[in-house]
Amino acid sequence: MKDRYFVVAALLLVALSAAACSTKNTLLPLDASTTTAMDQDTMDQGTMDQGTMDHEDMVVEENSHDHDHGEMVDVSGVANPPEVSVTATPDGTGGATLDIATSNFTLVPANPPSDHQPGEGHLHIYVDGVSIAMVHETTVHLGDLSDGHHNIRVTVSTNDHRDYTLGETVIAASTEVMTTGGTAAQEADHTLALEVMDGMVMGGIQRLAVSVGEVVAITATSDTDDSLHIHAYDLTLELKAGQPSTLFVEASIPGVFEGELHHAGFQVLSLEVS
Ligand SMILES: [Cu+2]
Structure with missing residues (x-):
């Protein structure tokens, strides 16, 4: 009898996990050091809310396995395409402050959502290749990174979350930062x-x-x-x-x-x- 209850419970768990696959809020990157990397008090709550950080349109594309390149806006034909640069300074307590500069680009909040306007948009921030935030600020504090070497990448996004590109190359800036004074690096099994x-x-x-x-x-x-x-x-x-x-x-x-x-x-x- 006990065994049967266990099986039912296990099946329920599987069903719940399967249901969770279709819910974007449960599909956050699982590396806690990056998903919680944003320091709430330096950020606009609207852009940092986990629910709005996800790219709804991207999730839909992935689900339909649509791998054409419709998610970029090629501005190689524009006279003055957007530019971006970034530097990262470790804060000594497991985080880093990013100083971002853009030109030929108007930063607007990602929330509330707005339609694509040429030369307008926000920034996507990646830590070690994992997307962690969308911001329209140029000073961004990343808290709670694991100690060690991290790659920071900032891409220039349209209002509707597509990458601005020059041909096939995403307009982006990246830098490396070594953080200390935080949590030990995650260990893998x-x-x-x-x-x-x-x-x-x-x-x-x-x-x-x-x-x-x-x-x-x-x-x-x-x-x-x-x-x-x-x-x-x-x-x-x-x-x-x-x-x-x-x-x-x-x-x-x-x-x-x-x-x-x-x-x-x-x-x-x-x-x-x-
Ligand atoms: Cu975005």
Whole structure:
């Protein structure tokens, strides 16, 4: 009798997890050090609310597996396209302050949502390739990063969350920062390394089986700029050509999940969580 109750409970859990997959608010990146990285008091609550940070339109695109390049606005034909630069200064207590400068660009809040206006928009901030915030401020404090080396990337976004690009290249600035005085770096139970060269995954699709609750560090290197997307977990890791980037995934959802290169459009890894 007891066993049967256990099975029912387990099935319910699976059903709940499956339901959670379609709810964007539960699909936040699972690395707590990056999802909680924004210091609330320096930020406009409207833009920092976790619910509005997600890109609803992007979620819809991922669900429909639409991988055309409709999510960018190419401004290479514009006389003075937007520019961005960023510097990061560690605060000594596990965080860093970003000083961002833009030109040929009007920063407007991402919330309330507004339609695309050329030359207008906001900034997307990535820490170690993971999208953590949308801001319209030029001074941004990141709190609670894990100690160590972090890559900070700022991209210039349209009001409707598309990247401004010059041709295929996203208009972006990046910098490195070494933070100290915060929490120890996250430890992984498993690591998975993959390398993409000439449009192929070296050694074929990388497969890994893990248990629910374990943490996987996925390190990816590509010979072209791309982004790695883990389906269902809705995690994205930005890849700069030739630079290894690492994404921590806490295996909270049971199932088999594909990791795919967004621009190249092919599967590079398979994560089996049970
Ligand atoms: Cu946005």
